[in-house]
């Protein structure tokens with residue numbers, strides 16, 4: 001039998017790379033929010049209310065905004081919706097919400113924007129889909145109409161190509177050229193190319209119509225992860241427009257979260273993406289704000305931004321005797337999310353807090369020491385005691401049925417002492 005090869009020192013050593021440098025893009029201001037040009041990656045979302053339902057849309061935009069959405073898109077699909085937009089903007093302002101509003105236009109956007117100037121003025125950005133802005137000879141004029149209105153009101157646009165509504169004339173042209181080529185590529189590669197070209201040709205056309213580059217954000221959304229990665233990598237390679245990332249029709253629940261995170265994670269790691277939206281289909285009666293939470297968690301777990309304190313929890317295994325640690329992890333996480341809107345102003349920097357909730361002694365103390373505050377609950381056969389670690393040092397041992405409540409109180413004390421107005425000193429206490 002051959003002896004296994006001993007790894008050489010060369011193979012054992014090397015640079016352990018982090019994320020690539022951010023792809024350089026032209027910064028675009030959407031209301032007061034900067035997108036691209038090195039600005040922090042912006043989280044955005046979209047309502048699923050009927051925009052003509054003014055109260056319902058205000059409530060959902062407010063919920064998305066409070067959850068952390070830094071821009072919110074609303075559908076503007078018909079006259080009633082266009083007429084509602086300025087009232088929605090005004091209603092939000094009365095609630096103190098200034099989150100930029102983006103109008104999503106398809107087919108008749110040019111007409112709605114022209115007929116409802118108050119809508120055109122109230123929105124902070126218009127989203128145009130080059131695949132359905134009009135057809136044949138009307139396409140160019142209707143696209144031009146929207147760009148002219150955007151220029152008139154000094155609004156940026158997102159030129160958002162979409163696989164499901166790809167410009168069919170462009171696709172047919174590229175397919176015909178491919179068929180005639182001596183070395184034809186497969187149809188999927190041609191469709192990817194059409195996606196990239198659709199976005200870039202429309203952006204070039206907008207520039208010819210007088211729209212500067214710092215008023216344009218591009219997207220090219222696809223529902224298949226590999227296609228999305230390929231299309232965006234190419235879009236970034238060929239241009240320096242600010243880029244909106246999103247996997248379209250990602251789906252429900254874990255499928256949507258996994259697919260979006262896989263695709264966007266790879267692109268973000270490669271330095272691509274200035275604003276992201278996670279397009280989740282909510283469960284019936286589900287909470288629309290989940291897509292905001294997922295977007296924030298994706299950016300935070302990858303180290304690009306911090307939004308809320310992170311709770312690290314072990315998955316549990318046969319060493320755990322009960323669901324206590326799962327319940328504690330869930331309750332701490334929910335507690336932090338609920339309290340964050342108030343904490344943000346009361347405790348600057350609290351979003352960088354790390355909390356660990358671990359199930360037993362194997363990894364509990366080690367992981368807890370890496371957190372700002374962590375607890376290691378007793379596993380099977382362990383003494384019924386839960387050591388708490390603060391800033392890497394053993395702080396106290398909790399015992400008895402009130403462990404969860406006691407730990408929560410310690411978290412609050414830690415936050416107050418570490419981030420509160422009066423005290424910045426590290427927390428110290430004896431066993």
Ligand code: SF4
Pocket residue numbers: 314315316317318319320358359360361362363364379
């Ligand atoms: S810390 Fe303990 S309970 Fe948690 S997964 Fe590891 S061994 Fe299991």
